[in-house]
Every structure is written in C-alpha cells, then in structure tokens.
Amino acid sequence: KAGVTQTPRYLIKTRGQQVTLSCSPISGHRSVSWYQQTPGQGLQFLFEYFSETQRNKGNFPGRFSGRQFSNSRSEMNVSTLELGDSALYLCASSLEAGGRNQPQHFGDGTRLSIL
Amino acid sequence: AQSVAQPEDQVNVAEGNPLTVKCTYSVSGNPYLFWYVQYPNRGLQFLLKYITGDNLVKGSYGFEAEFNKSQTSFHLKKPSALVSDSALYFCAVRDTGRSSASKIIFGSGTRLSIRP
Numbered sequence: 485k486a487g488v489t490q491t492p493r494y495l496i497k498t499r500g501q502q503v504t505l506s507c508s509p510i511s512g513h514r515s516v517s518w519y520q521q522t523p524g525q526g527l528q529f530l531f532e533y534f535s536e537t538q539r540n541k542g543n544f545p546g547r548f549s550g551r552q553f554s555n556s557r558s559e560m561n562v563s564t565l566e567l568g569d570s571a572l573y574l575c576a577s578s579l580e581a582g583g584r585n586q587p588q589h590f591g592d593g594t595r596l597s598i599l
Numbered sequence: 600a601q602s603v604a605q606p607e608d609q610v611n612v613a614e615g616n617p618l619t620v621k622c623t624y625s626v627s628g629n630p631y632l633f634w635y636v637q638y639p640n641r642g643l644q645f646l647l648k649y650i651t652g653d654n655l656v657k658g659s660y661g662f663e664a665e666f667n668k669s670q671t672s673f674h675l676k677k678p679s680a681l682v683s684d685s686a687l688y689f690c691a692v693r694d695t696g697r698s699s700a701s702k703i704i705f706g707s708g709t710r711l712s713i714r715p
Contacts, residue, residue, distance in 0.1 A: 488642070490642075517703075519705075526705070526706075526707045526708055527643075527689065527705040527708070529702055529703070529704075529705075532702070540702050542702075574642050574643070576642075576643070585631045585648070585650045585693075587633060587645035587648055588643075588645070588703065589645065590635075590642030590643040590644070591642050592640070592641050592642045593641075593642050
C-alpha cells in the first residue's frame with residue numbers, strides 16, 4: 485500500500501508570494517492533518533480535515549488555509565509569505581476522525597524556503 | 600489542556616548499552632500515547648502506542664515503552680542501542696474523550712545519538 489505522498493518535496497518562494505502544497509493520504513484514510521516543523525518551534529499543528537470538513541485548527545494566522553477533496557486528498561495554502569514561514573510542512577493521514585487511537589502516518593514533507 | 604514534555608533535548612548512549620528517552624504528559628482524562636521517530640529529511644514514523652491494558656508496550660525495531668499512570672510518564676526504552684537508532688524521537692498524547700476538539704499534541708523531540 486502506498487504511503488502518504490506530499491508534493492513538491494522542495495519549494496523556494498519569495499516574500500509576499502503564495503504557495504499551495506499537496507498531500508495524498510494512504511488509500512482508505514479519510515483524516516488528514518498538517519503540521520509545521522521548524523528547529524525553534526518544533527512540530528506545530530496547523531489543521532485537521534475529515535470527510536472534507538475542517539475538524540480542528542491550530543493557532544496560525546488566517547494566511548494559512550487548507551481544504552480536503554472528496555477523494556481525501558488535501559491541499560494547504562499559505563498566502564503573503566513571510567520569512568518565518570520557512571519550514572518543513574508535514575502531512576499525516578489516519579483511518580478515523582481525529583485518529584484517536586490510530587497512529588498517524590506521515591509523508592516526507594515539503595521543505596519550503598522563503599527568500 | 601493537554602501537554603507533553605520531553606525534558607531532554609539530547610540523549611547520548613554508547614552502542615550496546617540500554618537507552619531511555621523520557622516523556623511525561625498531562626491530559627484531563629485517560630491518554631492515548633504514541634512514540635514516533637524521525638530520520639533526516641524524512642517524515643515521522645510510528646514506533647508504538649499505548650491505548651489500554653498492559654503497561655509495557657512493544658513496538659518496532661526492538662523499542663518498548665512503559666506507561667506509568669501515577670507518574671504520568673511514557674518513557675521509551677531499548678535494551679541494547681544500535682548506531683542506526685540515532686534519530687529524533689517524538690512523544691505524543693491525545694486524550695480519550697470524544698470531543699472533536701481533542702488534538703494530538705507532540706513533544707518538542709529528543710535527539711538520540713548512539714556512539715560506536
């Protein structure tokens with residue numbers, strides 16, 4: 485079974501631009517979560533989607549948004565990019581809503597660099 | 600509110616020696632607890648979880664973790680460390696309540712370094 489696929493793996497943008505990251509979950513998984521990982525802040529939760537609905541949201545500004553499609557694929561969008569948005573963005577999928585006692589399966593991430 | 604703490608930023612162990620990576624948690628109810636490992640330029644990889652039952656949980660690559668409710672701890676252990684165990688380890692917790700607001704919370708990570 486294929487794992488979680490994130491595209492692109494690497495991305496370079498400049499301040500003020502916007503970016504869209506894509507995540508394809510494991511087949512059959514309907515819950516998709518996004519995380520931002522930086523050396524200083526560690527792993528921070530962005531949002532979680534289940535069946536095309538946002539179930540949870542972290543403490544990020546409105547510039548960060550996401551959506552989930554009917555095939556469970558998810559996209560994350562960041563507008564008006566800032567230098568501090570440089571990070572590894574990780575997507576994780578799990579079987580059930582919130583993945584309560586199910587482990588999350590992570591993709592290898594998209595490394596976003598802002599110049 | 601849920602929280603999880605990994606008090607050590609780095610743990611250094613000689614190959615062949617036992618290793619322990621510490622994790623303590625705080626939840627309002629009963630916890631679901633997880634350990635993940637991250638290798639360079641990769642995503643997190645699930646190692647093991649505690650849901651209920653036996654306090655000693657066995658996972659991948661010879662790792663195990665002991666759930667201690669009185670000390671609210673879930674330390675990761677391995678009897679004999681390998682150089683290939685060198686990586687970043689994350690502890691995570693989620694409470695067992697049915698609220699959709701329940702999120703999984705990750706610790707800050709502990710870098711494990713195994714010297715030959």
